[in-house]
Amino acid sequence: MYRYDEFDHAFVKARVAQFRDQVERRLSGEITEAQFKPLRLMNGVYLQLHSYMLRIAIPYGTLAPRQMRMLAHIARTYDKGYGHFTTRQNLQFHWPALKDVPEILEHLASVEMHCIQTSGNCVRNITADHLAGAAADEVADPRPYAEILRQWSSLHPEFSFLPRKFKIAVTGAERDRAAIQIYDIGLHLKKDAAGRLGFAVYVGGGLGRTPILAKKIRDFLPEEDLLAYVTAILRVYNLYGRRDNKWKARIKILVHETGAEELRSQVEHEFAGIKKGGELKLPEADIRAIQAYFAPPALEPRPEGDAAVAKAAAEDPGFAAWISRNLHTHKDPDYACVTISLKGIGEVPGDISADQMEAVADIAERFAFSEIRVSHEQNLVLPHVARADLKQVYDRLVKIGLATANAGLVTDIIACPGLDYCALANARSIPVAQQIATRFADPVRQEEIGELKIKISGCINACGHHHVGHIGILGVEKKGSELYQVTLGGSGDENAALGEIIGRGFGPDEIVDAVETIIETYLSHRLDKSETFLAAYRRLGPAPFKEALYGSEAKAA
Numbered sequence: 302m303y304r305y306d307e308f309d310h311a312f313v314k315a316r317v318a319q320f321r322d323q324v325e326r327r328l329s330g331e332i333t334e335a336q337f338k339p340l341r342l343m344n345g346v347y348l349q350l351h352s353y354m355l356r357i358a359i360p361y362g363t364l365a366p367r368q369m370r371m372l373a374h375i376a377r378t379y380d381k382g383y384g385h386f387t388t389r390q391n392l393q394f395h396w397p398a399l400k401d402v403p404e405i406l407e408h409l410a411s412v413e414m415h416c417i418q419t420s421g422n423c424v425r426n427i428t429a430d431h432l433a434g435a436a437a438d439e440v441a442d443p444r445p446y447a448e449i450l451r452q453w454s455s456l457h458p459e460f461s462f463l464p465r466k467f468k469i470a471v472t473g474a475e476r477d478r479a480a481i482q483i484y485d486i487g488l489h490l491k492k493d494a495a496g497r498l499g500f501a502v503y504v505g506g507g508l509g510r511t512p513i514l515a516k517k518i519r520d521f522l523p524e525e526d527l528l529a530y531v532t533a534i535l536r537v538y539n540l541y542g543r544r545d546n547k548w549k550a551r552i553k554i555l556v557h558e559t560g561a562e563e564l565r566s567q568v569e570h571e572f573a574g575i576k577k578g579g580e581l582k583l584p585e586a587d588i589r590a591i592q593a594y595f596a597p598p599a600l601e602p603r604p605e606g607d608a609a610v611a612k613a614a615a616e617d618p619g620f621a622a623w624i625s626r627n628l629h630t631h632k633d634p635d636y637a638c639v640t641i642s643l644k645g646i647g648e649v650p651g652d653i654s655a656d657q658m659e660a661v662a663d664i665a666e667r668f669a670f671s672e673i674r675v676s677h678e679q680n681l682v683l684p685h686v687a688r689a690d691l692k693q694v695y696d697r698l699v700k701i702g703l704a705t706a707n708a709g710l711v712t713d714i715i716a717c718p719g720l721d722y723c724a725l726a727n728a729r730s731i732p733v734a735q736q737i738a739t740r741f742a743d744p745v746r747q748e749e750i751g752e753l754k755i756k757i758s759g760c761i762n763a764c765g766h767h768h769v770g771h772i773g774i775l776g777v778e779k780k781g782s783e784l785y786q787v788t789l790g791g792s793g794d795e796n797a798a799l800g801e802i803i804g805r806g807f808g809p810d811e812i813v814d815a816v817e818t819i820i821e822t823y824l825s826h827r828l829d830k831s832e833t834f835l836a837a838y839r840r841l842g843p844a845p846f847k848e849a850l851y852g853s854e855a856k857a858a
Contacts (some may be wrong), residue, residue, distance in 0.1 A: 302363050303448050303594045313410045316417055320344045321403035345416025346402055355394045356419040356589040361429035362390035362448040366662035369673055371412045373658035375405055386651040388766050390428045390675045391419055395722050422456035422463045428470045430478045431676035434597055435638050435684035437630040441498055443473035443490045445592040453528055460535050464542035465550035480793035481679055482506050482515045485552045499523045504534055505556030506765035512799050513553040516561035529581040533571035550802045598670035598685055603635040606688025608842050613692040620695050623706040637688050641681040642705040646742045647735050650716040651679035660701040668694050679715055710747045712738040715766060719759025726759035728776025728783035733757055736813045750820055753834045769793035771835045775799045784814040789846060790838045801843055803852050822849040
């Protein structure tokens with residue numbers, strides 16, 4: 302994986318020293334909270350309901366064991382013993398004292414991590430497919446390009462004060478596991494007919510109060526033109542993006558109001574000028590040098606894996622369920638990609654304790670070539686595990702409570718922190734996720750239901766990506782009470798779709814029953830067990846679900 306160069310070390314060290322001074326001035330009263338706010342946001346420090354929150358960047362979702370151990374140390378020393386992984390492959394600490402944050406940043410810098418550009422109107426953490434470099438269906442590893450974008454965008458003077466925050470995601474497979482169509486820029490790494498690497502470019506995606514899927518404005522961009530084209534997009538956005546209204550400041554609004562074709566024309570015009578100058582063309586030698594950091598591990602042949610897995614599965618039903626649900630096909634048939642579910646029944650989605658962090662670091666060192674990934678679905682992934690070692694990995698995960706066999710099932714729920722933490726939230730997300738998972742805890746019932754993605758947000762900002770959930774739940778406030786609005790039919794993959802609002806909302810004591818009614822309606826209408834919830838909804842439309850939920854109300858409507 303990538304290691305910091307001299308520039309990285311120097312600028313992170315300088316930022317820590319600068320922020321230490323800013324914190325001291327805030328604590329002494331020399332500057333006000335209003336004056337401090339833009340300074341803390343530049344360093345990933347938010348002020349939430351009960352305390353400050355620190356958001357840590359995990360570029361393209363890749364972690365080393367030493368970094369995971371440092372996160373565990375910070376959680377245990379400066380927080381309440383746990384951290385929270387988000388839908389943007391970041392980690393958040395929700396209880397740090399402001400006086401301790403500079404010390405935390407120093408600890409992070411010692412393992413090549415920081416919180417810079419995890420907030421503010423700048424290019425945020427670059428995200429990627431969590432199976433990058435390992436999945437069998439991958440065209441090429443997208444992480445080197447994500448790293449190039451990270452280096453280019455860090456402290457970029459032209460793009461540090463954009464009209465609004467800006468997010469980029471990259472995937473390298475036809476199956477989109479990075480949700481690129483809900484980002485400001487989505488990049489799909491592919492090959493053209495001649496075998497050259499390049500990108501399909503999507504622009505203008507985003508959720509929040511105005512959910513919009515990105516539009517493809519380039520079918521193939523040669524890899525050497527990546528920085529030039531992304532610069533062109535950002536320059537057009539920086540020039541024409543609205544600054545008079547924060548709710549209309551995202552590039553998705555610019556694309557919507559300008560039109561995708563006109564925006565593409567403006568970007569192409571700017572791109573042509575940049576190319577003419579030639580200053581942003583990526584030299585092939587530089588691309589290959591970055592790619593060398595992401596060279597796959599030396600995977601030794603382990604042909605005994607299939608027999609070992611078959612024997613262990615026959616002896617241990619828990620292991621059999623786990624391998625059927627939490628594995629993904631690796632490029633090498635002797636290996637597998639392992640999902641570590643952070644969605645234990647009744648637990649907080651995305652939360653992990655310090656003890657669990659350290660144990661995962663140990664497992665990664667022993668069995669996974671010292672590599673850990675964070676998925677945008679708030680789980681962890683060990684990308685390279687020999688099939689012969691899967692039972693040992695499983696047994697270790699059982700001991701630390703991280704062997705839940707539910708990846709992709711109804712209990713593998715995405716949820717934002719909601720009103721339990723967030724000052725922007727209107728309703729709680731965590732208790733709803735916990736109650737739904739408890740209602741559907743039976744493993745047999747989960748398998749009967751099959752693939753189903755439930756996503757929950759506590760406010761319209763949609764940090765839980767509810768718009769693209771097969772079942773999406775949005776918490777709103779109505780007359781001082783929490784209410785939950787339901788959308789159906791959303792998807793964040795290569796066939797991305799925004800969910801449809803199904804009808805009036807449900808109270809906190811009704812929402813779990815409503816979800817059960819939706820699922821039972823699906824089960825009674827599906828063609829057979831192979832038809833997923835999403836496929837059935839797209840075939841049936843909303844009518845049977847509305848009828849089941851609202852009865853005569855639905856008929857009257």
